[in-house]
Amino acid sequence: MAELLIKCQDIGSVSNPRRHFLLNPSPATSTLAHPHEMSFNTGNALRRVSQASRCNNCWHRVSVALAGSRASRAIHSSPSQSTDGVFRELTSMRVRTPWVEALRQQQAEQSHPAEPSGKPEVPKERDLRPRRMDDSYYSVVLPLAQDPWLLDTYLNSSGHIRLGTIFMDLDALSGIIAYKHTGDDVTTVTASCDRITIHSPLTEICDLELSGRVTYATGRSSLEITMQVAKAPKQGEKVRDEDVLINCTFTMVSLDPSTKKPVNVNPLIVETPEEKRLYALGERNSRVRKERRDTSLLKHTPNDLESDLIHALWQIQKHNAVLMRKTRLQTATIMQPQYRNRHHFMIFGGFLLKQTFELAFTAAAAFAHARPTFVSLDPSTFENPVPVGSILYLTATVVYTDPPLIGAPGEKVDEQTDYTRVQIRVDSKVRDVEHGLSKPTGQFNYTFTVPKKIRVMPNTYQEFMMYIDARRRAEQVKRTLEEGFGVGPKTAEKNLTE
Known part of the structure; x- marks a missing residue:
């Protein structure tokens, strides 16, 4: 009986199991516990797969029967417990290339990432037609009440949720929202955080919904994003005002990724009374920023x-x-x-x-x-x-x-x-x-x-x-x-x- 480590990469189906697993010949050092159960033989035939939950990039201990043997063994493993402080669904949008690959490419090009080049990369014929606020809407639920290991990365020693970690998630979310509005041709960076306030206290550990959209954009390089953190509503229900924990606004600026100079973005179409109210707040915030500078x-x-x-x-x-x-x-x-x-x-x-x-x-x-x-x-x-x-x-x-x-x-x-x-x-x-x-x-x-x-x-x-x-x-x-x-x-x- 041989032991291998198997890496699970976003198992979405079991129709083609060989596409989902990478075999690592390193021996496992401990017995882990996980709802995934799998048995293999050396012919890579999948005898049984039971997936009770989804995991990302976790290693599973597996016993593989040698040729001619019928013996097999169930796999027990645990989901990845390490994190860089940002919820995984937001991290996947923030970092798309492994560091070693980006570093090797930069070394091959012999360029300095902080220095702009003289050649623009943004296409001259970009689609800058006005867009609606809802076009950039994005939400994600942090299942803190359901996933104790995820909750573990958000708690401090007093059992309170670390706001600093929530702020990281909000900034990552603002990037996703910005790119939904501007497209991937530009580089969008955080210029300022206009305000983050506690709207209502959080009195129990619960799933949290982070959501937001672009609420102010005139067509120039900057855009304002309004977001909130709220107690996640039940299926089919909307967030109530008393369930909103945090309100915040971020100002983002779009740049040419090569020259690092500001570029225009799509203006907003404002239709409903609520959208007009949000847009007016964005105008006021823009005016206050200018007055503060002056x-x-x-x-x-x-x-x-x-x-x-x-x-x-x-x-x-x-x-x-x-x-x-x-x-x-x-x-x-x-x-x-x-x-x-x-x-x-x-x-x-x-x-x-x-x-x-x-x-x-x-x-x-x-x-x-x-x-x-x-x-x-x-x-x-x-x-x-x-x-x-x-x-x-x-x-x-x-x-x-x-x-x-x-x-x-x-x-x-x-x-x-x-x-x-x-x-x-x-x-x-x-x-x-x-x-x-x-x-x-x-x-x-x-x-x-x-x-x-x-x-x-x-x-x-x-x-x-x-x-x-x-x-x-x-x-x-x-x-x-x-x-x-x-x-x-x-x-x-x-x-x-x-």
Whole structure:
């Protein structure tokens, strides 16, 4: 009796079993358990196949009868338990070529993946006819309640669902949606995450449905994608508003894959009242982004009210405040190819969201000595790509607390609340292994609540500018909560996400 390892590759039928199995002569080292049962003889005749579930790329232990022997043995195996943090149905769309093949091709061409070439690849006669919102709609269900091994990759030590991993999935989903709208001729990258908010708390572990579509596109290079995470509805039912866990919008930009220059995409056809509402929100978000750029503190000095606030902060001495410089946390990570995007040599944006979220969470916890509760990811930008093999440096800083140390003239400050909203800014930059010139790759702004009265105090001019910039973002968070988006701190504490 000989033992082999058999690799199952997306078994969809058993009509031609020899097409579905690759034999590996390496001996199995342990007995595994799996609902697949198979028996083979050396003539490759399939005696019995029982498929109770579907698996991808898992290895099965098999005993093969030698020629002339009738002995056979059932196979027992387990599905693959390893993951790069993105649900497999989304990963298959994100990475289509094995890393070693992409690397060999790049070496053969003697090209540098980060440098644009002068020859455009996008066809001049592209189909740019307007498309409907529903043309780009895509949804996927995470069977967290049904698959304990999948759930295992989404849980933290407290049994809460890791939001950073959900953010990775959302970014991967946004790429699928974008390509359904633009086609595969262009390179579509994440330009910014305009907002991620908790809509309703998740009170039980359940299957989650991630869905979205393009909701704003004028025909130029950018498009806005609106997505949600909700409790998966029953067959034939629709998602109820109270079952929506997360709302978010991403802005994507389409580029020529060779020249790296922006290219036009299909505009949207807007028909129904709901589509008109979503399109109007996209127009407003686009206008807010432009206003934010025009009034940036990198271009203009603080206004009169902000200048008075800076002076007042400089004058006071608060012994119960934590100096901003003491709140900083930093990490350095080598970028591995497992987190690349579909264009092979750059890290995909969802990985950055996951890394920055978890560092921001850690910084908020270290600052407050209490468990933070996520409120929102505020408008954040992706500035430069992160190449595979580079070193990513992240710096998290507590830049604002609400209620603040002191309010501006005429501003109402609730000093009686037992909760504090903490805004964390995460700055990212990338360098090569030789530590050459560094490039900023993005700024990410997270807001948490903590069950504690605690304040942060800026000291240097740079810290005051970070404080004022964060204060502007905090005003937008307040407006979002007033508009009915998001949940209160007490309700949020019951959420099974973290």
